Amino acid sequence: MRAPLTLALASFCVFSCAEPLSEEECGSLLDRYVAVLAGSDRPGTTDSELVRLKAQAREKAAHDPSFRKCASRVSRSQFQCAMKADSADRLEQCLL
Numbered sequence: 841m842r843a844p845l846t847l848a849l850a851s852f853c854v855f856s857c858a859e860p861l862s863e864e865e866c867g868s869l870l871d872r873y874v875a876v877l878a879g880s881d882r883p884g885t886t887d888s889e890l891v892r893l894k895a896q897a898r899e900k901a902a903h904d905p906s907f908r909k910c911a912s913r914v915s916r917s918q919f920q921c922a923m924k925a926d927s928a929d930r931l932e933q934c935l936l
Contacts, residue, residue, distance in 0.1 A: 861910060862911065865911075865919060870897055870901055872925075873931055874893050874897045876926065881928075
């Protein structure tokens with residue numbers, strides 16, 4: 841009986857005690873979102889336009905109090921899911 845409880849507690853700690861996201865990872869998440877959104881909404885987006893869109897998004901995020909909480913609100917598993925998402929809808933579902 842003790843082994844399953846120990847395993848359950850260890851599993852909980854692995855998932856809930858994971859290292860929080862860094863500021864850089866939050867920026868990467870935003871860049872990923874911009875890229876998949878541009879891919880679906882603006883299929884002809886050039887690389888230079890994508891760089892510009894990412895820069896604009898980062899500028900807006902820098903002034904957004906909600907985005908500043910990214911590291912504490914987004915779990916490592918949500919981040920990993922979102923970074924693999926192939927659409928904006930799927931990425932958003934990962935963050936719910």
